[in-house]
Amino acid sequence: MSKSKLPPLIAPSILSADLARLGEDVQRVLAAGADIVHFDVMDNHYVPNLTFGPTICEALRKYGIKAPIDVHLMVEPVDALAQLFCKAGADYVTFHPEATRHVDRSLQAIRDAGCKSGLVFNPATPLSYLDYVMDKVDMVLLMSVNPGFGGQSFLPSALTKLAQAREKIDAYTAATGREVRLEIDGGVKVDNIGEIAAAGADTFVAGSAIFNAKAYAGTIQAMRAAIASA
Numbered sequence: 001m002s003k004s005k006l007p008p009l010i011a012p013s014i015l016s017a018d019l020a021r022l023g024e025d026v027q028r029v030l031a032a033g034a035d036i037v038h039f040d041v042m043d044n045h046y047v048p049n050l051t052f053g054p055t056i057c058e059a060l061r062k063y064g065i066k067a068p069i070d071v072h073l074m075v076e077p078v079d080a081l082a083q084l085f086c087k088a089g090a091d092y093v094t095f096h097p098e099a100t101r102h103v104d105r106s107l108q109a110i111r112d113a114g115c116k117s118g119l120v121f122n123p124a125t126p127l128s129y130l131d132y133v134m135d136k137v138d139m140v141l142l143m144s145v146n147p148g149f150g151g152q153s154f155l156p157s158a159l160t161k162l163a164q165a166r167e168k169i170d171a172y173t174a175a176t177g178r179e180v181r182l183e184i185d186g187g188v189k190v191d192n193i194g195e196i197a198a199a200g201a202d203t204f205v206a207g208s209a210i211f212n213a214k215a216y217a218g219t220i221q222a223m224r225a226a227i228a229s230a
């Protein structure tokens with residue numbers, strides 16, 4: 001197992017934010033030290049839950065949120081919504097490869113729209129998709145829960161998969177010089193983030209662990225300390 005050489009990014013998932021005061025809550029979590037905003041888009045079709053669309057992303061930009069917005073599409077089909085999120089101010093747009101017919105084309109379309117692109121892997125989705133499209137991927141997102149809901153427990157099998165993804169990304173970076181982020185999402189807490197970092201993640205989505213904490217800054221600092229000592 002090897003750690004990533006990229007600086008770690010803490011990405012609070014707004015699924016667990018105070019949705020009645022979203023702009024304010026996102027500003028608070030960024031002021032507390034978060035790096036990027038993780039935006040979980042659910043369509044009640046690809047996953048059995050329904051959240052927010054591009055208008056909310058646009059509203060956060062209008063409210064003054066300047067941090068990168070990392071949109072995780074749990075939707076099927078992918079392409080039309082991906083385009084709308086790029087127009088609405090997203091920086092990263094990631095999607096599940098099995099939710100689109102043409103993975104390569106969907107990745108390219110996101111890049112053409114000016115965003116960074118990425119693929120998301122459910123616990124049982126094979127990483128082999130990456131072997132064919134790594135040149136068009138800026139972010140690999142591994143789900144450590146089955147997607148659809150916040151507050152679930154981290155699946156330990158994700159640690160092995162993280163190490164496998166780390167190996168693929170490191171080999172790719174060594175051959176091309178291009179960096180690809182490795183993000184983990186689901187059940188990430190202060191007490192397991194160290195072993196998650198040691199397995200190779202560099203971008204850490206945390207919803208309930210941050211937004212349900214009384215002190216956002218204390219939780220984010222504790223996460224950074226655990227990552228640093230992993």
Ligand SMILES: O=C(CO)[C@@H](O)[C@H](O)COP(=O)(O)O
Binds near residue numbers: 015207
């Ligand atoms: O995408 C998802 C769930 O589908 C995640 O982003 C969760 O929202 C993370 O929440 P916690 O497990 O950290 O509470």
